[in-house]
Amino acid sequence: MTPQTTLEDRRASARDALERCQALVEPALKEAVGTLHPWPRRMAGYALGWCEADGSPAATAGGKGIRPALAVLGAEAAGAPEEAAVAAAVAVELVHTFTLVHDDIMDGDERRRHRDSAWKAFGTGPAVLAGDALFALAAETLARGGGARSGAAVGLLAAALRELVHGQADDLLFEDRPWTGPEAVTLPEYLAMAAGKTGSLLGCALALGPVLAGAHPPVVLALTEAGRLLGTAFQAVDDVLGTWGDPRATGKPVHGDLFRKKKTLPVLAALSASTPDSRELAALLSSPAPLTEATAHRAATLMERTGARTATLTQARTLIAAACDHLTSAPLAPGAADELMGLSEYLLARYV
Amino acid sequence: MTPQTTLEDRRASARDALERCQALVEPALKEAVGTLHPWPRRMAGYALGWCEADGSPAATAGGKGIRPALAVLGAEAAGAPEEAAVAAAVAVELVHTFTLVHDDIMDGDERRRHRDSAWKAFGTGPAVLAGDALFALAAETLARGGGARSGAAVGLLAAALRELVHGQADDLLFEDRPWTGPEAVTLPEYLAMAAGKTGSLLGCALALGPVLAGAHPPVVLALTEAGRLLGTAFQAVDDVLGTWGDPRATGKPVHGDLFRKKKTLPVLAALSASTPDSRELAALLSSPAPLTEATAHRAATLMERTGARTATLTQARTLIAAACDHLTSAPLAPGAADELMGLSEYLLARYV
Incomplete structure (x- = not known):
C-alpha cells in the first residue's frame, strides 16, 4: 500500500481482503460447526449470524469476520501453507464467537448485531453450553488440523484465553469501583484490561498461522504484539460507538454503554479531564438512580465537551500506528503485510 | 488384586490409591490454579473445595479426586513417565471442575458438596467466567506440559468435551420429553447420554497419559472404552444416590432428583416396569404441580417397589465388569491395572 492511495482505496482493499478471507474460511467453519450436536449447532449458527433462533436462514448479516481475516493474513504474511491459515482462522472465529456468547451472559447484554443475544434467545443455561461447545470445537480444530505444531498452537490459544479471562475479570471488577477518587479506574488500568479482553485474541489470531508454520519467534512475537495493539484500538x-454510535449501524441501543454505566475509555477520559463538565458527568454517573434518556444524552454531551471522543479516537490511532510499526519491522511477505495494514486502518474507519 | 481379598481390603486399597495420586497431583494443580487472575482463582479454589467463598480455608472436604487418580493410574498402566501422568491428571481435574461449575448453572443446582454451588455463591456471570478460566487452564496445561504429543492429547480432551456437550445437550432436552408414551426417553437413550456426559471424561482421563507417552492405539482404545463404561456406571x-442417598453423605437434598423431576436411570427403569406402581409414579411425575415432601417420598417408595434401585445397581455392576474386561484384555502394567480395578469397584462401593 503506497502513501498515494486514498482512504476510499484503502477501505475497498480492506473489504476485498475480508471477502477473500471469508470465502477461504467459511466452508471449513461450516463443516466444523456441522459436526456439533443439533442443539448447540443451532445456537452456534445463531451466534455466528447464519440463522435465526428457530433455525431459519438469518435475516441480518453476521460479523465482519475480522479475526479470521487477521488469521489468514497473519499466516500468509509468515509464509504459512493455506491449511494452517484455515485451521487457525476457524479456531479463532469459534473462540471469538464463544467469548461473545459468554460475555453477553456476564455483562447482561440483551442485544447483539440487531438481534437478541444468545442467552436472551435460548436461555442462560443453553447459551453457556453453546459457548462451551464452540470452545471445545476450536481446540479440537486446532489440535487435529494443526499438524506437528498443533500442541504449540493450542498453547498459544489457551494463553490468549487466560489473558482474555484476566481482562474480562478486571472489566467485571471495574463495575464496583467508584467513578472518582483514589480508587477510581485509571486510564492505564483500562488499557491493560482492553489489551487482555480484546487484544489477546487478535494477537493470537495473527500469530497462530505463523506458529503452525514454524515461523521464527521474532516474527511470531511481532505479529502477537501488533494484534494486541490492534485489539486495544478496536476496543477504544x-x-x-457504544456511546455515540448510530444504533442502525451498531445494532445496539443509543448511549447503550452509558445506560449500563460501563466504565469505558471515553468516560474515563472525560472524568480525568477535571473540568466542570467532568464533575457534572461524575455526579450524573455516581447517582444511584438509573440514567434517563435525557440524562444519558446530557452525559454524552458533557463527555463530548471534555474532548473525550477525540482523545479516545486519537488513542486508537496511536495504537494502530504502533501496531503497523511492529508489522513493518518484521520480515513479512509484502502483499499480506500491506493487506494487514489496510485492514488495521479499516478497523478505525468503522467509525470515522 | 487376588480373588481372596475382602471388600474391606479393596476399599482400603482404593483409598490408598486415591491418596497416593492426590499427593502426586495436588502440588501441580495448586501451582496451575495459582497462575489465574485472583478472582477466577478464588472461584476455582472454591469449586475445587480448597476454600470458602470469602477465600478462607475450606471447612468441608473437596472432591474425592477420582478423575485425576484415573489419569495417574491410566498413565502408570501404560508405562508413561510421571510428568505425563501429572499433566494429564491436572488437565482432567481442571476440566471436571469446569464442567461441574457450568453444569450447575445449566441444571439450576443450588447445592454441591454440602455448600452453595459456584453460581449460587458468586453469581451466574462470574461462575461462567470461572468455568472458562478452568477450561483454558486445562488446555494450556496439556499443551505446555505434554511434550511432543501434546497436540494429540489436546485433541483427545477436546473430543471428550464434544461428547460431554452432546450428552449434556441431550440431558437438557430430556427435560421437555414426556414421562410415558412413544416420545418418552428410553433406557438406551439414557445410557448413551450418560456415556457422553460422564463417561467421555473418564475415558479421556484413563487415556490421556498413555497418549502423551505414545502408547499403542489398542491400549489407548481399551482404556478409553473402560473409562467410558466406568463413567456410565458412575452416573447410574x-x-x-440422588434419589435415595443420605443427604449427610451426598451433600445434596434428599430425593433431590425427584423434586427436580429429573429423568434419571432409576426413574426410567421404574416407569418401564409397566406395573400399577409405575403407573402411579408416572401420574405423580406428569402432574404439573411440584412434588411435596410426601409425594416425593411416595415416588421413591413406588420406584423401590418396581425394583428400580436394584436394577440400576445391577446395571452399574454390569458396566463395571465390562470395564474390567477391557482392562484385563489390554497389555497393562499389572500393579496399576489392579489398582484401577480396585478403584472401579470402589466407585460402586460408594453406595453399597
Whole structure:
C-alpha cells in the first residue's frame, strides 16, 4: 500500500481482503460447526449470524469476520501453507464467537448485531453450553488440523484465553469501583484490561498461522504484539460507538454503554479531564438512580465537551500506528503485510 | 488384586490409591490454579473445595479426586513417565471442575458438596467466567506440559468435551420429553447420554497419559472404552444416590432428583416396569404441580417397589465388569491395572 492511495482505496482493499478471507474460511467453519450436536449447532449458527433462533436462514448479516481475516493474513504474511491459515482462522472465529456468547451472559447484554443475544434467545443455561461447545470445537480444530505444531498452537490459544479471562475479570471488577477518587479506574488500568479482553485474541489470531508454520519467534512475537495493539484500538473504537454510535449501524441501543454505566475509555477520559463538565458527568454517573434518556444524552454531551471522543479516537490511532510499526519491522511477505495494514486502518474507519 | 481379598481390603486399597495420586497431583494443580487472575482463582479454589467463598480455608472436604487418580493410574498402566501422568491428571481435574461449575448453572443446582454451588455463591456471570478460566487452564496445561504429543492429547480432551456437550445437550432436552408414551426417553437413550456426559471424561482421563507417552492405539482404545463404561456406571450410582442417598453423605437434598423431576436411570427403569406402581409414579411425575415432601417420598417408595434401585445397581455392576474386561484384555502394567480395578469397584462401593 503506497502513501498515494486514498482512504476510499484503502477501505475497498480492506473489504476485498475480508471477502477473500471469508470465502477461504467459511466452508471449513461450516463443516466444523456441522459436526456439533443439533442443539448447540443451532445456537452456534445463531451466534455466528447464519440463522435465526428457530433455525431459519438469518435475516441480518453476521460479523465482519475480522479475526479470521487477521488469521489468514497473519499466516500468509509468515509464509504459512493455506491449511494452517484455515485451521487457525476457524479456531479463532469459534473462540471469538464463544467469548461473545459468554460475555453477553456476564455483562447482561440483551442485544447483539440487531438481534437478541444468545442467552436472551435460548436461555442462560443453553447459551453457556453453546459457548462451551464452540470452545471445545476450536481446540479440537486446532489440535487435529494443526499438524506437528498443533500442541504449540493450542498453547498459544489457551494463553490468549487466560489473558482474555484476566481482562474480562478486571472489566467485571471495574463495575464496583467508584467513578472518582483514589480508587477510581485509571486510564492505564483500562488499557491493560482492553489489551487482555480484546487484544489477546487478535494477537493470537495473527500469530497462530505463523506458529503452525514454524515461523521464527521474532516474527511470531511481532505479529502477537501488533494484534494486541490492534485489539486495544478496536476496543477504544467500540467504546466510542457504544456511546455515540448510530444504533442502525451498531445494532445496539443509543448511549447503550452509558445506560449500563460501563466504565469505558471515553468516560474515563472525560472524568480525568477535571473540568466542570467532568464533575457534572461524575455526579450524573455516581447517582444511584438509573440514567434517563435525557440524562444519558446530557452525559454524552458533557463527555463530548471534555474532548473525550477525540482523545479516545486519537488513542486508537496511536495504537494502530504502533501496531503497523511492529508489522513493518518484521520480515513479512509484502502483499499480506500491506493487506494487514489496510485492514488495521479499516478497523478505525468503522467509525470515522 | 487376588480373588481372596475382602471388600474391606479393596476399599482400603482404593483409598490408598486415591491418596497416593492426590499427593502426586495436588502440588501441580495448586501451582496451575495459582497462575489465574485472583478472582477466577478464588472461584476455582472454591469449586475445587480448597476454600470458602470469602477465600478462607475450606471447612468441608473437596472432591474425592477420582478423575485425576484415573489419569495417574491410566498413565502408570501404560508405562508413561510421571510428568505425563501429572499433566494429564491436572488437565482432567481442571476440566471436571469446569464442567461441574457450568453444569450447575445449566441444571439450576443450588447445592454441591454440602455448600452453595459456584453460581449460587458468586453469581451466574462470574461462575461462567470461572468455568472458562478452568477450561483454558486445562488446555494450556496439556499443551505446555505434554511434550511432543501434546497436540494429540489436546485433541483427545477436546473430543471428550464434544461428547460431554452432546450428552449434556441431550440431558437438557430430556427435560421437555414426556414421562410415558412413544416420545418418552428410553433406557438406551439414557445410557448413551450418560456415556457422553460422564463417561467421555473418564475415558479421556484413563487415556490421556498413555497418549502423551505414545502408547499403542489398542491400549489407548481399551482404556478409553473402560473409562467410558466406568463413567456410565458412575452416573447410574449417582442417580441412585440422588434419589435415595443420605443427604449427610451426598451433600445434596434428599430425593433431590425427584423434586427436580429429573429423568434419571432409576426413574426410567421404574416407569418401564409397566406395573400399577409405575403407573402411579408416572401420574405423580406428569402432574404439573411440584412434588411435596410426601409425594416425593411416595415416588421413591413406588420406584423401590418396581425394583428400580436394584436394577440400576445391577446395571452399574454390569458396566463395571465390562470395564474390567477391557482392562484385563489390554497389555497393562499389572500393579496399576489392579489398582484401577480396585478403584472401579470402589466407585460402586460408594453406595453399597
